[in-house]
Amino acid sequence: MKSASTDTLAIDAHAHIFCWGENPQQGFLSAQTKKRWLTKLLIWLTGIGQEPGENLSAKMKHRLLRQLAASRLDYCILLAQDAVYTESGTRNDAATHFYVANDYVLQLAAENEKILPGCSINPHRRDALAELERCVAAGACLIKVHTAIQGVDPSLKKFEPFYARAAELGIPLTFHTGYEHACSVVSQSFADPARLSRALDQGGVVIAAHCGTCAVFDREDFYPSFVRMMGAYDNLYGETAVMATLIRWHALRRLRGEGDEFCRRIIHGSDYPLPPSRLPYLRRVGWFPEERRNPLDLDLRIKQSFEFSRNYESQVVDLLAPSVRVALQKQTPPGAVASQKSSG
Numbered sequence: 001m002k003s004a005s006t007d008t009l010a011i012d013a014h015a016h017i018f019c020w021g022e023n024p025q026q027g028f029l030s031a032q033t034k035k036r037w038l039t040k041l042l043i044w045l046t047g048i049g050q051e052p053g054e055n056l057s058a059k060m061k062h063r064l065l066r067q068l069a070a071s072r073l074d075y076c077i078l079l080a081q082d083a084v085y086t087e088s089g090t091r092n093d094a095a096t097h098f099y100v101a102n103d104y105v106l107q108l109a110a111e112n113e114k115i116l117p118g119c120s121i122n123p124h125r126r127d128a129l130a131e132l133e134r135c136v137a138a139g140a141c142l143i144k145v146h147t148a149i150q151g152v153d154p155s156l157k158k159f160e161p162f163y164a165r166a167a168e169l170g171i172p173l174t175f176h177t178g179y180e181h182a183c184s185v186v187s188q189s190f191a192d193p194a195r196l197s198r199a200l201d202q203g204g205v206v207i208a209a210h211c212g213t214c215a216v217f218d219r220e221d222f223y224p225s226f227v228r229m230m231g232a233y234d235n236l237y238g239e240t241a242v243m244a245t246l247i248r249w250h251a252l253r254r255l256r257g258e259g260d261e262f263c264r265r266i267i268h269g270s271d272y273p274l275p276p277s278r279l280p281y282l283r284r285v286g287w288f289p290e291e292r293r294n295p296l297d298l299d300l301r302i303k304q305s306f307e308f309s310r311n312y313e314s315q316v317v318d319l320l321a322p323s324v325r326v327a328l329q330k331q332t333p334p335g336a337v338a339s340q341k342s343s344g
């Protein structure tokens with residue numbers, strides 16, 4: 001049962017921090033990713049270069065903290081991004097194009113009251129279970145698995161112990177679903193929500209990031225598969241990250257068309273720093289909405305206009321790891337809980 005106080009919270013369940021790689025322990029982008037036109041476009045569009053900071057990573061961090069502080073969001077779940085691992089479970093940095101360390105995200109959450117740490121674990125890694133325990137003890141609120149970028153076919157039987165332990169610990173697993181465009185992938189087919197049965201069968205909460213949606217130009221569409229899985233599993237939730245961008249202009253309308261009962265399990269996520277586009281939503285938000293200066297707020301405003309549910313922007317609270325959920329219900333900053341735990 002949700003306490004009355006958490007009903008009023010606004011939480012973004014899917015935001016990113018990028019590291020350029022000046023300190024690879026914190027995170028890095030591969031040389032190939034740095035050269036991609038989309039990376040360059042994103043840096044230009046978001047104006048990161050103009051932020052204060054000694055290097056690009058510091059500038060990215062500054063922008064996030066500045067916009068989050070000014071935002072009407074109460075919290076954002078900031079996601080780490082684990083590396084690619086070999087079949088035998090060793091880390092493969094050469095094949096990793098986008099990496100953000102769990103410790104970096106945990107550190108940012110300890111420093112900033114509005115950040116909740118979303119750790120990332122590639123279940124291929126040999127120490128996946130130990131890392132899961134460590135992240136939960138350190139205050140992680142959910143665990144992200146990037147199926148396509150991290151090369152994780154979520155349907156593999158060998159991941160069952162990992163899924164079962166996450167269910168026991170009560171920490172939700174967010175899986176990337178739908179085609180990935182921002183970074184090189186191992187396989188787009190891993191992002192089909194139909195592959196989530198094995199995780200769902202363990203009984204824990206599973207969140208399908210992006211609701212399986214693909215861009216208008218993609219060869220496949222995994223959204224119908226997401227809809228089927230929502231019908232088959234009560235413990236599956238959908239999350240709206242990236243769905244307010246131009247290349248998915250019809251995605252939110254289609255999602256709302258599934259009806260009220262279905263939309264009760266839709267939670268809010270932005271995919272920051274990927275900016276929302278207000279062009280397809282002018283009738284909903286107007287030409288010059290007040291929120292246009294802050295991408296976190298504009299994204300929330302666009303999605304709230306669809307009225308998915310009474311508590312669309314707060315309902316992720318009910319799904320988070322128990323210690324974080326309790327802290328939010330008591331209105332204690334969860335960062336304080338995490339730092340008490342790690343020092344204890």
Ligand SMILES: [Zn+2]
Nearest residue numbers: 014016241271
């Ligand atoms: Zn994302």
